[in-house]
Amino acid sequence: MLDKKITFIGGGNMAEGIIGGLVSNEVFKPKNITVFDILDERRKYLEATYGISSANTAVSVVKDADVVVIAVLPQDIVQASQHIKNELSEETIIISICAAVRIEKLENIFGSQHKIVRVMPNTMIEAKHGYSAVSLNEKTKDGDKEIIVTLLSGLGKVMFIDEKLINAFTAYSCAGPAYIMYFIAALIDSGVESGFSRKDSTSIALENLIASAVTLQKIGKHPYEITDRMNSPAGIGINASHVLNESGFHGIVMSAVKKALERTNELENKVF
Template sequence: MKQKIAFIGGGNMAEGIIRGMLKEASFLPEEIYVYDIISSRVEFLKQEYKIQGCVSIGEATKEADILVFAVRPQDAENVSVQVKSFLEEKSIFVSICAGVRIKSFEQWIGSDKKIIRVMPNTLTETQRGYTSLCMNGNVDREMAEPVFRMMEAIGRVMEITEDMFDNFTAYSCTGPAYLLYLMNALIDAGVRTGFSRKDARAITIENMIGTAMKVEQIKKHPFEILDTMTSPGGVGIEGIYTMNEEGIYGKIMHSVEEATRRSKELA
């Protein structure tokens, strides 16, 4: 059955979701509508993805089955008030605004509205990573099925309680940043040991992809796999010993802890 999926805000995250939806053919271009305050952005998305461009919030919102609210957090209240008068009783309001809680939207658009809060992953191009999701009491799992399907077009979906959203932002959404930092350190280490930067980069990428796939496929704890890769008096155990001596394990955990603290501050 044909649906209307309306995006209020057409930034990078909205574009990533739209791209994933169309790539997975989970929704059709004629079902997707977008409005952004910058008209040139609407025109770009319209031309790039053959979706429906709108010239006003009312045009995008009216008769929408799912309204994806993708504005800046600092603009959330003002735009919510504008959206309220156009929302249909059937509409599911889906917020991807970082740090804005469901209770705030209930105050702005009505406590009787169907509201889902989503924190999309940051790997939409690769359609990997987890998106978090929680719902208010007006939505059940069956109603939310199209929203799950929409988010599954950009990766996997994890339903969590709202009090874990700030932690999710710092741990999951920021997760690629930690891995990119480690990747760069390994690439620099490869250059230092004599490899060209091109070769060091290629080796590091293949090692990271292959290791992640191995952990996922054989379903063992990472340290169980590590045990099979460290022979007595060998090269691997020497490198692991040095990392332990430097306290790298604890420093990584502390970095995530500090990112979580900052995420809660911003919220």
Template sequence: MSKKVLFCGGGNMAEGVLRSVLKKGVVEREQVTVNDLVQDRCSYLEATYGVKAVVDGRAAMMEADVIVVAVLPQIVSVVAENIKKHAKEDALVISIAAGVTIATLERFLGGNRKIVRVMPNTMGQVANGHSAVKLNGNVDDNEKAFVDAFLGALGQVMYLDEDKFAEFTAYSCSGPMWIYLMADALVDAGVYAGFSRAQAKEITIKNLLGVAMILDETGVTPKSRVDEMCSPGGVTIEGFKSLQENGFTYAVMESVNAAVQKSKKIQEENNKNEG
């Protein structure tokens, strides 16, 4: 039997998840309801995805088998109160609210609830990139299988302890930024070398795709491919030398570390507020 799914919140993140699970056929659109407080947003979601979207979600919550909490962290307590009042005891609660721990959700909802904490990756829009996941002890194997399929529509699923979520947020969720920035720099470099911007963009995109496919399909390390390409006294090693002289590897590592430290600081502040 198809599960009835309720999205609490109809913002961009919720829409991204909704789009992916419908596209992959993980859920049937007739079984999906989105609860958003803005009527115009509800009208948009209904027209775009063919799902039911309502301002008052209490009736849908009573029937939902799966409840996706997709609201700002400061609103989670309000949504949780409605779940406590109206949702079935065995409903599976999947939270994609940033920084809200399972302990906090259990405190809001009660210790008997089935809870899944998720940190999605923005690459879910192309069904690639990892979502970090942590289950509480009430989620059984069948529900875990549903979680795998549901989040698998967004890409890959990585089960992590919550003490790694801050690092995951910085390294994985922010990770595409470094790739975008490198791609942008390569396009500029191509223009400087004499190509049109369109040509430089096309070359850069195909190189990025090719590199990703080789690394993914062969299992070789990036460093081994760099070594293979840098023939003695050649063009490529000259470019490599210039990058390293300008601190490329160090700059990337320091940038990632800065993001990790910021993510940890935010998590620590959230934990203090939860306490």
């Protein structure tokens, strides 16, 4: 458990997901977590649900914070920072989870003398699986990095990447579960069409999904090496694979990620 104080500026869904992960995994003591949100109702809800503290003004909660998480909409970050940027210590770690806001912009807002961390959080926080991506500015130190790892490890795994890959991470990893959900939904429907109840079809699909992921994780081989072993001559599997290849399944998935990345780049250029 970190003996630090953390403050959230913005209490939306992503902030709540992180707060919930920090509390349930005992990364921070609830009394050391504070949130400011412009909506009084939202502050009261987060305080009552997670046992944390809330504040009526942002200024009052950042002065003593070791970590400040900026969790507002990208278009609101300039306004949200106006009242707090002069209250922040140079030792405070400023973490932004605002999509499309680059470190350079964050340094322009808060000052390049500050420790700036850009994070794309794990979107599957409830499952505690998946990666959060982290990019750092030059002012962050090894000790700060350890704090960040401890903080984000309560949400899943942590990957430090060059900021130029943040948009790709957003399109590939953050949106990734959606691609997999579409595939699972189709697989479940195919099970129902084959005669299984939806409950049994779901159970089979999920167990196969987990088994496939664990197998790849353990043996470290390319997926096609596994399917090659499963597809016997003139067998069932190879006939099914034929349809997937004929429909361009592989290319469709790649095109979906490519399209998501194009949109991510568009949004970044549009916000600032």
